[in-house]
Amino acid sequence: MKIVVLVKQVPDSGSERSLRADDGTVDRASASNVINEMDEYAIEEALKIAEAQGGEVTLLTMGPDAATESIRKALSMGPDGAVHVTDDALHGSCALGTSKVLAAALRTLEFDLVLCGAESTDGRTQTMPHMLAERLGVPALTGARKLTVEGSTLTVERQTDEGYEVVQATGPAIVSVWDTINEPRYPSFKGIMAAKKKPIATKSLADLGVEAGEVGLAGATSKVLSSAKRPARSGGQKVEDSGNGGADLVAYLSAEKFV
Amino acid sequence: MTVERILPTEEAAALLELTTELADAELAPRAAAFEERGEFPREVLRTLGRAGLLGLPYEEKYGGAAQPYEVYLQVLEILASRWLTVAEAVSVHTLACYPVAMYGSEELKARFLPDAVGGELLGAYCLSEPAGGSDAANLTTKAVLDGDEYVVNGTKAWITHAGEADFYNVFCRTGGPGPKGISCLFADASTPGLNPQKRERTMGLTGSPVAQVALDDARVPADRLVGGEGIGFTIAMSALDAGRLGIAACAVGLAQAALDYAVEYAKGREQFNTRIIDFQGLGFMLADMATQVSAARAMVLATARLRDNGRPFSVEAAKAKLFATDMAMKVTTDAVQVLGGYGYVHDHPVERYMREAKLLQIVEGTNQIQRLVISRSLAK
Numbered sequence: 001m002k003i004v005v006l007v008k009q010v011p012d013s014g015s016e017r018s019l020r021a022d023d024g025t026v027d028r029a030s031a032s033n034v035i036n037e038m039d040e041y042a043i044e045e046a047l048k049i050a051e052a053q054g055g056e057v058t059l060l061t062m063g064p065d066a067a068t069e070s071i072r073k074a075l076s077m078g079p080d081g082a083v084h085v086t087d088d089a090l091h092g093s094c095a096l097g098t099s100k101v102l103a104a105a106l107r108t109l110e111f112d113l114v115l116c117g118a119e120s121t122d123g124r125t126q127t128m129p130h131m132l133a134e135r136l137g138v139p140a141l142t143g144a145r146k147l148t149v150e151g152s153t154l155t156v157e158r159q160t161d162e163g164y165e166v167v168q169a170t171g172p173a174i175v176s177v178w179d180t181i182n183e184p185r186y187p188s189f190k191g192i193m194a195a196k197k198k199p200i201a202t203k204s205l206a207d208l209g210v211e212a213g214e215v216g217l218a219g220a221t222s223k224v225l226s227s228a229k230r231p232a233r234s235g236g237q238k239v240e241d242s243g244n245g246g247a248d249l250v251a252y253l254s255a256e257k258f259v
Numbered sequence: 260m261t262v263e264r265i266l267p268t269e270e271a272a273a274l275l276e277l278t279t280e281l282a283d284a285e286l287a288p289r290a291a292a293f294e295e296r297g298e299f300p301r302e303v304l305r306t307l308g309r310a311g312l313l314g315l316p317y318e319e320k321y322g323g324a325a326q327p328y329e330v331y332l333q334v335l336e337i338l339a340s341r342w343l344t345v346a347e348a349v350s351v352h353t354l355a356c357y358p359v360a361m362y363g364s365e366e367l368k369a370r371f372l373p374d375a376v377g378g379e380l381l382g383a384y385c386l387s388e389p390a391g392g393s394d395a396a397n398l399t400t401k402a403v404l405d406g407d408e409y410v411v412n413g414t415k416a417w418i419t420h421a422g423e424a425d426f427y428n429v430f431c432r433t434g435g436p437g438p439k440g441i442s443c444l445f446a447d448a449s450t451p452g453l454n455p456q457k458r459e460r461t462m463g464l465t466g467s468p469v470a471q472v473a474l475d476d477a478r479v480p481a482d483r484l485v486g487g488e489g490i491g492f493t494i495a496m497s498a499l500d501a502g503r504l505g506i507a508a509c510a511v512g513l514a515q516a517a518l519d520y521a522v523e524y525a526k527g528r529e530q531f532n533t534r535i536i537d538f539q540g541l542g543f544m545l546a547d548m549a550t551q552v553s554a555a556r557a558m559v560l561a562t563a564r565l566r567d568n569g570r571p572f573s574v575e576a577a578k579a580k581l582f583a584t585d586m587a588m589k590v591t592t593d594a595v596q597v598l599g600g601y602g603y604v605h606d607h608p609v610e611r612y613m614r615e616a617k618l619l620q621i622v623e624g625t626n627q628i629q630r631l632v633i634s635r636s637l638a639k
Contacts, residue, residue: 186281189311189324192273 001055001149003046004109005079006102006116006128008036009063009070013121023217024224025092026122028064035070038117040077041177044184046115047078049149056080058109062090062101068200075195076187082198083109087205092217095123099131101215104208106136113154114174118143129176139169145180260519262556264333271330274315278334281310282341290342290466294611297465299423301381303345304352308378312338313352316501317360321372328501328563332508336556339512340519343615344466346512348381350505351419355382357498358428358443362486367445371426383424385415385472386495395430396438396492400474402431404481409433409444411452411477417622421470422455424448429474430495433488441491445483452477463614499623500573503580504566506623507559510580510587510616514552517587517594517612521545524598524607541597548590555583574636581629584619591616 011017011031020027046057059074059082061067071082085105093101106114119126126142133140141147145164146157152171157164159178187195205212213219239248253259266272285303293300307313315331317323326334331353339346356375359367374380388398400413411431418427427446434440446453456471486494522545525536535541562579565572591613595602602609620626 186306186310187277188309189270189274189277191311192277193270 001049001053001112002110003050003055003057003113003115004106004111005039005042005046005057005059005074006114007039007043007059007061007071007074007082008117008120008122009033009061009067010036010120010122013037017122018229019224019227023092024227025217028066033066033070035074036117036120036122038119038121038177038179039074040117040184041179041181042115042117043074043077043079044182045147045177046113047185048182049113049147053149055112058083058111060102060105060109061085062093062098062105064091071200072195073187075198075200076191077185078187078191080198082200083203084200085203085205085208087212089205089212089216089218092220093215094220094222095125095127095131096221097215097219099128099135101205101208101210102128103132103135104210105203106132108203108208112152112171113149114138114172116174116176118176118178126176129174133174136174138171139173140176141167141169141173142176144175144177147175147177147181260515260522262515266333267327267329271326271333274324274326274330275333275337277310278312278337281307281312282337286338286341286345290344291608291611293342293466294344294464295605299466299468300342300345300348301423304348304381305378307338307345307349308376313349313378314356314360314372314376316353317356317372317376321360321368322376323360323372327567328504329560329567332504332559332563335505335508336512336515336559339509340516341512343509343513343612344464346509347419347464347467347506347618350502350509351384352382353505354498354502355384355420355424355426355428357501358485358494359445361497362443362490362494363445364482367483367485371445375426380425381420381423383418383420383427383472384498385418385427386430386499387415387417389414389416389471395495396441397436398430398432398441400429400431402429402433402442402444402479404433405478407481408478409481409484411444411446411474411479413474415472415474417459417469418455418472419467419469421468421472422458423468427453427472428485429453429472429477429479430491431474433491438492439489441495442488443485443491443494444479445485446477446479450477450479461618463611463616463618500576501566502623503576503629504559504563506619507555507562507576507579507583510583510619511552511556511559513612513616513619514548514555514583514587514590517591517609517616518545518548518552520607520609520612521548521594521597524601535597544593544597548593551586551590555579555586558582574633577624577629577632580623581626581633584616585626587616587619588613 012034018027050057057079059079062085129140129142141156143159144156145159148155155168158167314323315326319325402409402411425448429444429446432440433442452475454473459469528535558579562575594609595613
């Protein structure tokens with residue numbers, strides 16, 4: 001089975017993140033950049049399937065040159081190789097533009113299954129699997145908490161607020177996963193060493209036959225008009241106990257519908 | 260605190276990065292609760308084995324990473340700075356792999372090393388006896404060849420991983436008195452007559468199981484003899500030289516953890532409207548602690564480099580073990596002092612560090628034995 005996993009490098013959600021003042025895009029230069037957390041679950045799922053049924057796992061990343069570091073890290077978990085789409089003209093691409101590029105890259109690869117995280121911690125649109133499925137004409141099974149592969153039949157438990165739905169499709173298909181699906185492995189020391197020698201194919205927009213004007217800031221269908229930092233946390237409300245502190249606390253909790 | 264390190268290779272840097280990631284995610288959050296409960300973190304060791312951190316010095320052919328001691332010891336140091344029980348377990352396990360890895364037949368190596376290095380099999384090292392820890396050359400556990408099996412009788416003491424281990428290196432007497440009559444047997448945990456006893460109730464490293472191992476007519480197949488009869492003492496001593504460096508590295512890591520905690524506390528704690536680190540009495544105390552930690556680290560690494568370069572390192576290892584573990588005792592005691600009353604309660608880890616440090620002055624040769632090794636080398 002040939003599996004492609006979409007991997008995105010994002011600013012670490014645990015550290016200070018900001019948008020650039022000039023064009024409203026994510027400031028990658030001043031952030032510490034990591035593999036999008038949910039993508040690690042997609043990689044783990046791909047490796048488990050490949051280990052159980054045989055197959056090949058390829059990573060696909062769109063991002064600046066510096067994303068190579070995250071690709072190597074992801075490769076150290078065990079995938080066989082990676083494709084890195086990088087081009088200066090990609091800077092500022094919107095979700096639609098990104099999906100155009102990733103779809104073009106996927107068309108150059110053979111795949112039975114595309115796995116990705118259900119969302120990225122920077123964009124958070126959750127739309128990429130749907131957009132790719134539409135462009136490629138394949139089914140999208142999104143938000144999986146469990147995936148079973150039997151031949152070309154893919155069965156997914158799709159996580160919802162109330163519980164889960166069971167959905168099924170015939171591959172090739174795109175499956176996005178939540179962090180409930182597995183526990184990603186740590187890279188091993190040998191894996192880290194091996195990752196240094198694994199192939200990373202670099203592709204430009206020209207290689208994929210995508211016009212530079214259709215993507216990047218120039219081709220973006222949405223634009224950040226303004227942005228503001230989240231306000232600092234306010235001090236909260238203090239209940240002074242002058243004999244009826246208990247009643248005041250309950251009144252507050254009740255008013256806020258906590259009790 | 261970030262420690263500036265000069266590493267021999269890019270892969271060593273990657274290894275230390277992986278170690279730090281694992282130590283932060285898998286060790287640090289669990290240490291206090293496991294120690295409080297006295298629970299051995301067997302699964303954590305499996306995780307380290309799968310990541311390739313067990314058996315770092317051994318041949319790649321058997322799943323090792325062929326890393327120099329200089330690098331292995333820095334891995335141990337980082338693990339020890341997050342959880343000493345785990346670092347000690349890695350050190351003991353690495354030591355337990357040593358006899359087979361260095362002196363074992365190809366068959367023993369191929370059969371056991373990959374699983375031991377991969378973390379699936381846990382090892383123990385049985386040298387000390389109730390009557391003699393330091394005087395290992397006069398051990399009394401006896402093994403008599405009966406057909407194609409050794410019949411072993413005796414009692415081994417202070418055995419780390421007793422009851423949890425999958426294999427035991429049993430040092431026993433197959434010949435006459437003295438060091439030349441000692442051999443090493445590689446025994447399975449399931450060996451009939453090999454019986455781990457009740458766990459000792461220890462002062463520190465409460466997560467680490469330690470007990471006597473009784474051998475009552477234990478029958479060990481003759482092909483489990485490591486390296487031939489009579490070379491057991493040679494194996495034990497060369498393993499211990501390396502093991503001493505492991506304990507020294509653990510001491511550096513533990514002391515670093517105590518120092519870091521004390522510094523953070525002293526920066527956050529105010530008395531008389533002043534951070535207590537800004538009082539010279541405490542600031543200088545912390546400065547001395549930091550200096551001692553750096554000195555011990557330098558000594559451990561200098562000795563490791565001697566070993567890696569094939570130079571004699573036995574006496575230097577004794578010095579490093581002596582200095583680093585005495586240093587750890589002093590630094591952890593001072594860390595408790597920096598925290599004052601808070602240092603004495605279980606809510607902060609420094610009292611645990613202090614209890615743990617004491618062990619390091621005793622194991623792998625007491626610090627009195629180290630001084631003996633050093634003074635004898637001077638008297639020659």
